[in-house]
Amino acid sequence: MLQPKRSRYRKHHKPVYRCVTKNTNQLRFGDYGIRALSSGRLSARHLEALRRVCTRICRRQGRIWVCVYPHWVLSRKSAESRMGKGKGAPTLWVAPVPAGGILLEISGMSMDIARAAAHCASYKLPIPTQFITRYGIAG
Numbered sequence: 001m002l003q004p005k006r007s008r009y010r011k012h013h014k015p016v017y018r019c020v021t022k023n024t025n026q027l028r029f030g031d032y033g034i035r036a037l038s039s040g041r042l043s044a045r046h047l048e049a050l051r052r053v054c055t056r057i058c059r060r061q062g063r064i065w066v067c068v069y070p071h072w073v074l075s076r077k078s079a080e081s082r083m084g085k086g087k088g089a090p091t092l093w094v095a096p097v098p099a100g101g102i103l104l105e106i107s108g109m110s111m112d113i114a115r116a117a118a119h120c121a122s123y124k125l126p127i128p129t130q131f132i133t134r135y136g137i138a139g
Contacts, residue, residue, distance in 0.1 A: 057113065
């Protein structure tokens with residue numbers, strides 16, 4: 001699973017992204033990509049499932065870039081514990097994703113294969129996504 005090697009703080013406040021992205025809405029590396037249509041947060045498990053399904057559909061041809069990284073930790077108190085006594089233990093790492101942000105970029109393959117990979121990857125994510133190309137939105 002993805003997680004930072006070290007972080008400044010052991011426990012963070014909950015990240016809340018309700019804004020539309022301004023600087024990460026264009027493809028930088030690949031020819032095709034997956035764009036988030038709404039804001040939310042993706043756990044390290046979501047990102048690993050996204051990467052694995054795209055690698056399987058693309059049959060290891062071309063190149064895949066995952067453009068978000070889980071650098072926020074979420075903590076959770078145990079079930080049936082009483083109120084108080086501090087914050088819960090860190091449980092999972094999440095990546096906050098703003099609306100319009102690029103999640104994944106793909107290059108080095110045909111558009112049909114990239115579209116199929118993006119379609120299968122959208123089932124693994126908890127937010128709605130869109131397949132885009134370097135020259136605009138493709139169907």
